[in-house]
Amino acid sequence: MRRSFPFALLVSLCCGLPAAAQEVTSTGDYLARMDADRDGRVSLSEYQDWLSYAFDAMDANHDGVLDASEQPASGRGARASLTREQHRKTLAERFARQDRNHDGFLDARELASPPQ
Numbered sequence: 001m002r003r004s005f006p007f008a009l010l011v012s013l014c015c016g017l018p019a020a021a022q023e024v025t026s027t028g029d030y031l032a033r034m035d036a037d038r039d040g041r042v043s044l045s046e047y048q049d050w051l052s053y054a055f056d057a058m059d060a061n062h063d064g065v066l067d068a069s070e071q072p073a074s075g076r077g078a079r080a081s082l083t084r085e086q087h088r089k090t091l092a093e094r095f096a097r098q099d100r101n102h103d104g105f106l107d108a109r110e111l112a113s114p115p116q
Contacts, residue, residue: 028108030111031106031107031108031111033050034046034047034050034111036049041105041107042106042107043105044092044095044104047095048088048091048092048095052084052087052088052091058071059084064083064084065081065082065083065084066082066083068080094115097116098110098111098113098116100113
């Protein structure tokens with residue numbers, strides 16, 4: 001299976017996480033940080049918003065597009081541009097794979113499980 005750019009983006013920025021993300025020490029902490037409305041579960045929108053911090057940090061000119069100069073270097077040459085819309089679509093696909101019970105939300109157990 002081919003890994004998508006947003007996954008590589010998140011991995012490459014692990015040292016540049018916002019302070020809130022750096023303080024996460026357990027799945028419960030992660031859920032609490034992502035759960036903006038504090039209902040004990042993470043909606044698609046909350047998931048996308050939380051995981052867009054890396055995109056936002058890299059989008060130096062704030063135009064909603066990561067061009068090759070804003071993306072991490074790779075051994076495979078220049079990367080294609082990535083729009084915020086494309087990034088959020090990829091996150092939605094990952095969310096759907098993690099939502100094992102298909103209720104439209106992720107609980108702590110689903111957050112702890114990698115997407116299939």
